[in-house]
Amino acid sequence: MTPEPTTGAAIRFDGVGKAFAGPKGQVTALEDVSLTVQPGAVCGIIGRSGAGKSTLLRMVNGLERPTSGTVTVAGHDVGRASGSALRGIRRDVGMIFQHFNLLASRTVFGNIALPLEIAGTPSDRIRVTVNDLIARVGLEAQRDRYPAELSGGQKQRVGIARALATRPKVLLSDEATSALDPETTQTVLRLLGDINRDLGLTILLITHEMAVVRDIASHMAVIDQGRIVEAGATYDVFVRPQHPTTRSFLSGVTGVTLPQFIAGRLEQTRPDAASQEVIRVTFAGDHATDPMLARLTGQMGIDVNILAGAIEEIGPRPFGNLLISVDAMRGDDARAYLERHGLLTEVLGYVR
Numbered sequence: 001m002t003p004e005p006t007t008g009a010a011i012r013f014d015g016v017g018k019a020f021a022g023p024k025g026q027v028t029a030l031e032d033v034s035l036t037v038q039p040g041a042v043c044g045i046i047g048r049s050g051a052g053k054s055t056l057l058r059m060v061n062g063l064e065r066p067t068s069g070t071v072t073v074a075g076h077d078v079g080r081a082s083g084s085a086l087r088g089i090r091r092d093v094g095m096i097f098q099h100f101n102l103l104a105s106r107t108v109f110g111n112i113a114l115p116l117e118i119a120g121t122p123s124d125r126i127r128v129t130v131n132d133l134i135a136r137v138g139l140e141a142q143r144d145r146y147p148a149e150l151s152g153g154q155k156q157r158v159g160i161a162r163a164l165a166t167r168p169k170v171l172l173s174d175e176a177t178s179a180l181d182p183e184t185t186q187t188v189l190r191l192l193g194d195i196n197r198d199l200g201l202t203i204l205l206i207t208h209e210m211a212v213v214r215d216i217a218s219h220m221a222v223i224d225q226g227r228i229v230e231a232g233a234t235y236d237v238f239v240r241p242q243h244p245t246t247r248s249f250l251s252g253v254t255g256v257t258l259p260q261f262i263a264g265r266l267e268q269t270r271p272d273a274a275s276q277e278v279i280r281v282t283f284a285g286d287h288a289t290d291p292m293l294a295r296l297t298g299q300m301g302i303d304v305n306i307l308a309g310a311i312e313e314i315g316p317r318p319f320g321n322l323l324i325s326v327d328a329m330r331g332d333d334a335r336a337y338l339e340r341h342g343l344l345t346e347v348l349g350y351v352r
């Protein structure tokens, strides 16, 4: 039996705070977090180690309770639920893990069947459901194998099938691809994308890799020291990052960084006639392939040095990042011209 498509479920964090008692006093893991994940969205939460990602995720299935504020899943207040209400919410929320968390003593079939056995599902229903899930994640040939006989990617497929067994509306992913090589990461992300589309499952994933967010998330939030510092549609955040933490994550993934001989000489001081202004230019959507820099030279008489550049895609939408330098005395003209033609610019500094 194939899990039926659901309409998903919105997750809402409203002014959520979380403090832990640590050996050296209170540790604030989250502060005033507000975030809405729409039904059917794939929302990526990115942040550095210790930023509060796991704490945020674990609140969605009630493994952590907020110290202040509320967390709701499909309108149910998770933080205040207990007993059968909490069990009901947890049935709606599946979870996958970085280290898979499979039982070594059970086969692929046995691991996926476990949540159904716990829920008291009749064995003939379990057989049909599990075989169907095994087909969905492409593990027919591994059905009777044990975890020790599987690759990392296959283990994560078991984890995904197990998480889907109770037909959840929400899937939580805790660094699910962090232990996998890049190629396997891509196949697991594709599988999650298919599941999101086919079943309408809402996915909330945490990661420290911007590439994961780019490749799967429709929406994203950046968390820094327990606070959400930026959130929105992934494309918008990639094209117009506002916060320094977002920018630093992005510089790792776009591959657009200043060559060392320029980065080492970059200054923020007031330019003079001998300076070059270093500018990041972002081309979004239709502008991604426009020959705008050639026009800058042709129409404005401003010479442009291209320092680095790349064109990326988020879903079907291209965007490009270029690092250029121009005569600092013409910097304002150059940026005004580019902005007038729909490009985004940011001054990174000056070199002499």
Ligand SMILES: Nc1ncnc2c1ncn2[C@@H]1O[C@H](COP(=O)(O)OP(=O)(O)OP(=O)(O)O)[C@@H](O)[C@H]1O
Pocket: 020, 021, 022, 027, 028, 029, 047, 048, 049, 050, 051, 052, 053, 054, 055, 056, 208
């Ligand atoms: N049970 C706990 N008791 C005390 N402090 C905790 C507890 N859980 C988390 N913390 C603290 O809360 C902060 C946020 O931790 P959290 O695990 O949510 O971060 P993270 O972004 O998931 O980090 P990582 O990527 O390293 O897993 C950290 O300072 C951490 O030490």
